[in-house]
Amino acid sequence: MTGPTITLSGVYTAYEGAANPSLRNINLTIDRGEFVVVGGPNGAGKTTLLETINGMLRITHGSARICGINLLEDGVGVRRRVGYVIQNFAFDPLSPFTAGEVVLMGRYGRLGYLNRPKEPDIRAARQAMQMLGIEDLADAPIGTLSGGQQQKVLIAQNLAKEPEIMLLDEPFSNLDLIAKHSVSTLLHDLAGAGITVIVVSHAFDDLPPRPIRILVMNGGEVTADHTCTPDEVEDIVRTASGSDARA
Ligand SMILES: Nc1ncnc2c1ncn2[C@@H]1O[C@H](COP(=O)(O)OP(=O)(O)OP(=O)(O)O)[C@@H](O)[C@H]1O
Ligand SMILES: [Mg+2]
Structure with a gap:
């Protein structure tokens, strides 16, 4: 289970209609099972990097291979293998779905449009909810849950997908101290199981006890790229991004 799972070569990404690219000349190789933290100030391009990796944004120059797939040829194939927990997401308060149904949606990419979820899908969804400690929320309408509870549902949905790469944008921002620690442990276990974990975060106080690859x-x-211990991450980010590293 080694070898690159993400290779970006000379990648530029521009938003529709924007005068300048938001990502410039990214050259990056990330191996299977690496635990990557992406830091840097607001507007630096962290979310853009995640959305480039899973093919949501158009690459204007360069090439990308994700999970062995040419991203420019098969973005759908890439997204089937990549989990993405987006930043500041909130479900519609009137959404008709329960939390359990939302988690089960993580299986839809495997099912195809006309197939109903089968026992393994239901089991994967249930296990993902157990891992986040949210089994008791399964029947609650998603829109009635708190921000932190909704965030756990979204993480569970992406776990149920059984991705090869897990991208998480500020996953700790709505979580209480206990939840933060348990999500950190969960991500540690995922990386231990060979899943590549990439976390965008401004909070570096509860990183798992393993080598951390920090990209600033x-x-x-990308202005800094080091593999270090969890304790060293904050200083590296602060030095590489100037005084507003915690912005
Ligand atoms: N939808 C969009 N259309 C045009 N430009 C955008 C869009 N989204 C982001 N940008 C621009 O791309 C750049 C990078 O934004 P991005 O959202 O990746 O930053 P970030 O590092 O994730 O910041 P934050 O810490 O605030 O989440 C910024 O200059 C931003 O203005
Ligand atoms: Mg962002």
């Missing part, structure tokens, strides 16, 4: 972004570029 500034102005759409």
